[in-house]
Amino acid sequence: MIIFGSRTAYIGSKISSNSISCNHCQTKGQITYSIFRSHAHIFWIPVFPIRKKAVSECQHCKHTLSFKEMSAEMKKECHTVKQETKGPIWQFSGLFLFIALFIAAGFAGRNDKENETQYLLTPLAGDIYDYKTEDSQYSTMRIIHVSKDSVYMQLNDYEIGRSSKIYKIDKEENYSKKAYGYSKEEIKTMYDQKIIIDIDRE
Ligand SMILES: [Zn+2]
Structure with a gap:
């Protein structure tokens, strides 16, 4: 499968x-400069232009030149045409999308x-609080009661090594029945110190 490539427009x-x-039929003023611009694409979405290319064609004898x-004289003219010809904005569409x-x-x-x-x-x-344990594992705790200054948490009996896998241990049966109280101040400190890494609310 082609993920990345380039195309020319x-x-x-x-x-x-x-x-x-024309260096072929000597007709004057009949050369057409055509400009092409290639762009990189990802999954066929143009992302950004890469380079411009020019060719000339004599309208009289159809002779073409890269x-x-x-x-030198043609190059000079052609270079100007190349600079003046702006490519279409759609060649950036992927970039805008990103x-x-x-x-x-x-x-x-x-x-x-x-x-x-x-x-x-x-x-x-x-509310479920994801937190980092002292030995760099991850676990959760769940609020079961809130008072004026404190929150009471049920701790998860399980720990897991990666924070992205916490959801795997966040199961009803993993929470101990016992509740631990923390002052709201302590909770805030744990959050500021990034011990509590995420808070989820249903
Ligand atoms: Zn010609």
């Missing part, structure tokens, strides 16, 4: 000045953090 052309003559085959996704992900991440701060300030029974 025709982006415009211009006829030469009258001083240019850029390096052109005379930027949009990146911004969306940024917003989602910020929302997540705002929610967490909110959960921290107004704890509710049922």
